[in-house]
Amino acid sequence: MKKVFISLSSFSQVSDKPLSILNANGCEVVLNPYKRKLTKEECLKHYSDVDGIIAGTERIDKDVLTVANKLRVISRVGVGLDSIDLEYAKTLGIEVYTSQTLPSIAVAELALGLMIDVLRHISQHHAIIKNGEWIKSSGSLIYGKTLGIVGCGRIGKALVSLTKGFEMKYLAFDQEMDIEFGKLHNIRYVDLSYLLNQSDVVSINISKSSDTTDLIGAEELAMMRKDAVFINTARGGIVSEDALVEALRKSEIAGAGIDVFDQEPYVGPLTDLENVVLTPHIGSNAGEIRERMEIDAVNNLIAVLKP
Ligand code: DGY
Numbered sequence: 001m002k003k004v005f006i007s008l009s010s011f012s013q014v015s016d017k018p019l020s021i022l023n024a025n026g027c028e029v030v031l032n033p034y035k036r037k038l039t040k041e042e043c044l045k046h047y048s049d050v051d052g053i054i055a056g057t058e059r060i061d062k063d064v065l066t067v068a069n070k071l072r073v074i075s076r077v078g079v080g081l082d083s084i085d086l087e088y089a090k091t092l093g094i095e096v097y098t099s100q101t102l103p104s105i106a107v108a109e110l111a112l113g114l115m116i117d118v119l120r121h122i123s124q125h126h127a128i129i130k131n132g133e134w135i136k137s138s139g140s141l142i143y144g145k146t147l148g149i150v151g152c153g154r155i156g157k158a159l160v161s162l163t164k165g166f167e168m169k170y171l172a173f174d175q176e177m178d179i180e181f182g183k184l185h186n187i188r189y190v191d192l193s194y195l196l197n198q199s200d201v202v203s204i205n206i207s208k209s210s211d212t213t214d215l216i217g218a219e220e221l222a223m224m225r226k227d228a229v230f231i232n233t234a235r236g237g238i239v240s241e242d243a244l245v246e247a248l249r250k251s252e253i254a255g256a257g258i259d260v261f262d263q264e265p266y267v268g269p270l271t272d273l274e275n276v277v278l279t280p281h282i283g284s285n286a287g288e289i290r291e292r293m294e295i296d297a298v299n300n301l302i303a304v305l306k307p
Contacts, residue, residue: 002305003028003070005046008056008077009035011294014287018294025302027052037264040064047071052301054294057264057281060084065092075301077293078103078284082208082235095304099296103284108158110283111203111233114257115142117277118229119201124274140200140227142166148199150215151206151234152178152187159203160185171195174206196223201231208235218243222252229255233283236262245269248276259283 004027006012011031012019022029030046032038038046038058047053047068053060055076062085065071074084075097089096117123120139128135143166149156152172160170160181170187177189192215196202202224206212216239224230230253232239241262247253248270255275259282261268270276284290 001026001028002051003030003049004052004054004301004305005030005032005050006054007032007038007043007046007058008054008294009037010285010290011054011077013290015291015294017291018298021295021298021302025306027302027305032056052305054297054301055084057083060089062088065089065094068094073097073301073304075099075297075304077290077297080207080235097297097300099293099300101289101292101296102154103289103293104154104158105162106286106289107155107205107233107283108162109286110259110279111155111159111205111231111257112162114231114233114259114277114279115201115203115229118231118255118257118275123277142168142201144168145200146171146198148173148195148202149187150174150192150195150202150204151212152181152189153205153207155233156203156205157181159205160187171199192220193223196220197225199228200225201229204230204232204234204238206234206238208238213237214240216240216243218246221247224253226252227254229253229257231257233259236260236264236266241268241270245273248273 004022009032037056040059043058043064044067047064049070051070052073055074060083065085065088071094073095077099079098084096086096119142121137146169148171149159150173152174171190172187173192173195182189221243248256257277259279264281270278
């Protein structure tokens with residue numbers, strides 16, 4: 001019987017189907033007992049005798065791969081592979097998969113939700129009412145504003161499509177320019193500093209790599225307008241959290257909506273700030289998409305482990 005560790009803490013929350021496929025294929029399934037992202041020590045402990053992993057975003061580095069000496073397949077529920085040492089996995093003959101169902105629309109919807117929440121202070125007002133008070137503050141429209149998309153790939157493009165009714169102006173920063181898409185949607189490809197300087201809303205939608213780690217630091221945040229908001233639904237580490245906290249504290253930017261963090265679960269000074277909305281890396285957690293992503297991940301894993 002093949003042993004499969006499911007490290008994704010929210011696995012099977014929306015449907016039993018993915019789990020039943022594993023059971024029907026005779027897998028011994030071990031679920032993440034911590035209900036959060038695994039630490040390195042936990043990966044070292046739990047991966048030592050498994051044949052396959054249904055992975056979240058836990059770091060699977062050289063040390064972890066070395067300990068996992070029976071491992072044949074890592075199957076991600078998601079598209080990001082920045083957490084896995086792919087080269088080393090390849091040398092060990094470990095196959096790595098992402099789910100075919102893309103979370104783009106779910107992540108783009110979350111980014112849009114965070115934008116409106118931050119701009120109109122929705123969560124802030126919710127907290128005020130829950131506290132027994134009735135205090136109003138004016139926010140700003142998203143309508144007609146300039147949206148700067150850092151990384152205009154699948155998620156960035158989904159964001160453009162979703163925001164069509166808001167009559168926004170679009171700026172994009174990306175190594176690869178999709179000229180056709182740009183023409184169709186009136187997107188101007190610009191350099192990063194121009195985008196940061198000219199946008200009312202900056203949305204990070206770029207993959208994490210050595211090129212994009214620390215892409216946004218104090219200098220870049222200082223280029224943003226004082227009334228601009230910053231949204232990150234991509235990956236922690238693309239923006240320096242210390243610099244972001246400072247920029248928010250000093251009101252160098254108006255607010256932020258953050259779904260992804262350097263260390264997850266996140267505990268830190270962003271939670272003390274009023275002009276910030278935080279979510280626990282839930283970009284792809286929309287039931288309709290998530291079930292399909294989990295089924296993809298399970299099928300990809302079984303295809304390797306089946307005798
Ligand atoms: C992804 O697709 O990698 C998302 O971050 C979900 O894990």
